[in-house]
Amino acid sequence: MNHLNVALVGCGIISENHIDAYAQHTDRARIVVCCDIDPEKAASRASLVGDARAVTSIDEVLADPGVDAIEVCTPHHIHPEAVIAAARAGKHILCQKPLARTLEECDAMAEAAASAGVVLFYGETNRTLPAALLAEKLIAAGQIGTVVGIQARAAHWQGGVYMTTGWRYDPAITGGGQLLDGGIHAIDLLLHLGGPIAAVSCYTTRFRPELGGEDTAVVNARFSGGHLGTLFASQAAGIWVPEANCIVFGTDGVLTLGGPQGALVQYRRDSPESKQVLLERNGDSFAAMVGRYLDTVLNGAENISPASVGRENLSVVLAAYESARLSREVSIDSRPS
Ligand SMILES: NC(=O)c1ccc[n+]([C@@H]2O[C@H](COP(=O)([O-])OP(=O)(O)OC[C@H]3O[C@@H](n4cnc5c(N)ncnc54)[C@H](O)[C@@H]3O)[C@@H](O)[C@H]2O)c1
Known part of the structure; x- marks a missing residue:
């Protein structure tokens, strides 16, 4: 196969980014x-694509021999049934984050794709972000020495005109909040830059009752490699601060991802004045993600974002929730069950 016919399943907020992304891989x-x-x-997105058909049932999509693959952009409680049905119908799958609500669901989705011999690509734009992929290589090559810690942030205002959907703010549907x-x-x-996390401790709180779940959280992480990490996440922070959203600290230097300085910037201990901008911009992160997915499906390239990545990400979230609930550190066992 050298060309993929894709069905977009779920035509809400994020589907437009997927349409734009595919427009860059025609x-x-x-x-x-x-x-939808x-x-x-469904009709509005089909007209945005131009020459796509609009349908209202995934069964119709999966029965269509002219569809090679589906892009799962539904709310995440629908992801498992959509992915498993698509795999059984022999369609390749790119599934938006979070992969599912439970690790058991992640395992069932991975298993369905593996037994059908189709690609299941976890649609996390950070996993395929050019800056993250370059940082991963530099860290592995020892460019910043031994990693001692990582600080990450996901803080912005949500709701109002931004990411408003009914399901998103009902923890009974989503299984969580901002984390x-x-x-x-x-x-x-x-996880991508620090490797496996052995244990987390987490605090959660809520400033905006209308958001349903926790809207603000801090996660402290102990990586298996001995280094430490921390995450500040909030949907109640007034603005998206235009600064680096991830900083990797090493014994010989520091890497920053995002912010006005550049998509990836390196500072080295042996030349503290010489800030090096290694990557100016990431470009369209959805187009980058789709590009990597197509490399896998069409060219047999390694799947750099398999279901196991979605599962491991979810295992950290679930452990963090457990930690907040129990008010103690919780170990993570992210091996497949
Ligand atoms: N930056 C990102 O990567 C990013 C940003 C936003 C959302 N997302 C993810 O994308 C997914 C969708 O989020 P959204 O904000 O677009 O939500 P949304 O509510 O705007 O859109 C979801 C759409 O799915 C449709 N839908 C529900 N059940 C369906 C079914 N069985 N078959 C077909 N369509 C169905 C709904 O009618 C709705 O139009 C979620 O998994 C979310 O976490 C990712």
Whole structure:
């Protein structure tokens, strides 16, 4: 196969980013169907794509032999049923974050994809972010010496005009609050750049009752490698501070990701004045993600964001919730069950 026909399943807020992303890969893929249980949303996204069909049932999508793959952009409590059904229908899958609400669901999704021989790509834009991939290489090459700690942040205002959806603010549906919805992006950076996390301790709080779950959290992490990490996550912070959102501290230097200085900046101990901008901009993070996915499906490249990445990210979120509930450190066992 050298070209992928994709069905977009879930035509809400984030689907537009996926449409824009595929528009940058027209030589390798195109969106042929837009599916949403809300016919108006399906029709509106189909007209945005231009020549896509609008449908209201995923069953119709999965029965269509002209569809090679689906892009799961539904609320995350729908992800497991959509992914498992798609795998059984022999479709490749890119599934938005968070992968699911439980580790058992993640395992069932991975298992369904593996037994069907289809690609299941976890759609976490930070995992495929050019700055994160370059930072991973530099850290592995010892560019900043031994990593001693990582600070990450996912803090902004949510709701109002930004990310407003009914399901998102009902913990009975989502299984969590800001950590599961937004903080999980930063947890991916912690894991990607710091390696496995052995244990976490977490505090959660809420300033905005209308958001349902916790809207603010701090997670302290003990990495298996002995270094430490911390995450501040909030949906109640007035603005998105335009500063680095992840800082990796090493014995010989520091890497910063994001912010006005550049997408990836290195500071070295042997030349403290010489800040080096290693990457000016990340570009469109959704287009980068789709590009890596297409490399895997069409060219057999390694899947750099398999279901196990989504599972590990979720395992940290769930351990953090457990820690907040028990008011103590909680160990993480992220091995497949
Ligand atoms: N930066 C990011 O990567 C990012 C940002 C926002 C959302 N997301 C993720 O994208 C997913 C969707 O979020 P959103 O903000 O677009 O939500 P949304 O509520 O705006 O859109 C979800 C859409 O799915 C539709 N839907 C629900 N059940 C369906 C079904 N069975 N079949 C077809 N359509 C169905 C809904 O009608 C709705 O239009 C979530 O997993 C979310 O976490 C990721």
